Amino acid sequence: MRKQLMKGNEAIVKSAILAGCRAYYGYPITPASEIAEAAANYLPQTGGVFLQAESEVAAINMLYGASSAGVRCMTASSGPGISLMQEGISYMAGAELPCVIADITRGGPGLGNIASEQSDYHQAVKGGGNGCYHTLVLAPHSVQEMADLTALAFELADRYRTPVMLLADGFVGQMMEPVEFPQTAAEPHVPQWAVTGMAESRGNLITSLHMGSDDLEAHVRHLEAKYKLAEQNETRAEEWFTEDAEIVLVGYGIVGRILKAVTAEARASGMNVGLLRPITLYPFPTKHFQRLAPQARVFVVVEMSTGQLVEDVRLALNGVRPVEFLSRVGGNVPSHEEVLEFVRKVARRYLPAMTLDEEQMAHV
């Protein structure tokens, strides 16, 4: 397949349509607006619906309608807009409606700024709405992954009948890289549970309401069982030079890219550094952490928030290994030089075998 240079945000839309997405309802926000613009361009040409809603609240409830009708559908937003969508995300999780939501994160809280932060982790991964539910969360770190994980997101959304979020930062959304797409388009199909306004679906009901306490408990347990199944089957992570890693770097999205550069430089200066990059943030790739823990002396989490991913890393390791944390916020990105310096400090503390000579070498 031939590759073409494309922005991450545009790749999401093209991949979505190839995956059978035929509806986009959204509200503009920087740095996600290119997604709406591409959807406005391509969906009407491919037999789909594009509508700019009056708010993110309306947009997510339109997805509720489109998904109820059995149409693969998506929206995109960023921080403050995702906050507004939490109502509908909770309803969709409760009513078991699949959809894909791209969160191209920006700085917060409140209006924050439009530069890149990773501070939507909690509201994506832990669920920002009411009730016991999760959204499955995928974290692309390249334009190719923006395309590939969008297709996966639609598959998972249908398989688990649940909203799936693509959690990408503004950099991954705005940058251009070569990308390739499948050469065939998936045929949209109508799930049996949908309400389509046709005779065969007349008996169907979409609701998140379960009045009896036993009814609701049974429903919540059913949702819980789905999440457990996803935890068993859907965790994904990339391991990069982890075979002999004593220091395991951890980061997702654009930070994952920076950590690859850091890994290369650290290895060049003699440190056994590797990278564990979660691709699914929920379900969290706990097994990968536990597998690497025996050989690793320390895990180093780098994150563009004051500490959200790091909490899940600590839970995954459950105290068996120390976790060091480097954080930048406000739209500042940790440079690989900055991270490398931090890793050197960590190495001095945790790697007794690191001799003075090696340490000096590392500074050359």
Next chain:
Amino acid sequence: MSSELIAEYEVVHGKAKSFYELYARKDELQHQTHYCPGCGHGQIHKMLASAIDELGIQDRTILVSPVGCSVFAYYYFDVGNVQAAHGRAPAVATALKRSRRGSIVVAYQGDGDLSAIGSAEILHAANRGENVTVIFVNNAIYSMTGGQYAPTTLLGQKSTTTPLGRSAENEGYPLHVSELLASLEAPVYIERVGLGDNKQIAQAGRAIRRAVENQVKGLGFSLIEVLSPCPTVWKMQPVEAQHWVRDVMEKTFPLGVFRDRTKEAKAWPAHEAPPALDRIPQILGVADEDLPAGNASLMARADDVDLHVRVAGFGGQGVLLLGEVLAEAGLDAGLEVSWLPSYGPEMRSGTSNCHVRLSREPIDSPLVTVPNVLVAMNEPSLRKFDQSVRPGGWVIYNGDAFPEDCARKDVHVLALPFTRVADELGDARAANMVMLGALLEIAGALPQASIDAALKRLVKNPRWVELDERALARGRELYRESCLEACHEG
């Protein structure tokens, strides 16, 4: 005697077919509704069900139920059912209808749902002229939650949250939804009816039927506001409550048709058939056969390409395009590439920069914090990034003279008035391409065919392509001339 009488008995007003025979979704009392005696919902449900029966659309109908007393409308209607979040029924209905254009979508909402929390959704659905039917049940109170005031509560009317009665000073005036929506262009039919007496009830039934029929004909947005009694929360006997609708509510909410454009309305155009699936990759511009093969075979010195480029300047100088042409040319030449724009406040306030990487190896980080080539299109950009340049790297600076306080001994510098050069070529805005030409000559790696191809892909106007080609060539010359000068001086 009795058996003969029964034999002659004829059911005139039976249960509508569009109701379930038994309300199996209810936990108990499955032969009756959950509504209180004297509640208007039962009557309104029956009018809607009869309209569905008469129009023969039971299989096509999707009922969107709200949050409020009618949240359980799906207990009763034997149609497709979708239960929506509080106030959001018009948004849900919008997408249901747009997803399944053959369906008949009815949003059923109360006054708290529609006129308070869902005021934005109903306003915009109406304003877009969504081809749906909205039944708006106005009983001037929040009933499900036990009797709090609603936007439609009458002045002076007591509620649990207006214990002394609604006052205009504190809560404002009753909201006239039908009049408000009738001020919009798109709605086709808006009528307020009441359940205050038999005559009103008969008119309500006709209005609801018309509102559904309009949708069957594809005419557009119809809304029927129904003034409806709530004896329980109003603390009245059912008959008393019915009279209160007619004698009191109607004074604030006059009955009547506020909009009727059904005669002049045009049916929604038929939906165009979607394209064949195998055409979709082409439509999206991702089909292999439509993408260029590239010129990787022309790459002579591929092994030593490792460009970390930072381009910076004022907005409007073509900073991003310079980077994009470089990245596109790199891809054409078979290299790994990345292009990352600065975006954010600076994008709107005058300065701009981008990160470009070209390499034989996969790009780890697309962020270029230590460039080996800095293209500084103005002095502020030079000052911002000069110190970050890797020792042994290059600074290409757009200016008559390199500022002395920026001078570094460990980097190469090409400082020329590129804007003036571009101006001489025909347009000062081509300075970015003159600078790119110099960069390409310095880097020396990319085949000219790749650069030509990239330019043609990214610059659509042939006049600009021609100018940019000359600008690139001039940039290459300028670098070569500077080398010759350096040799002479040396």
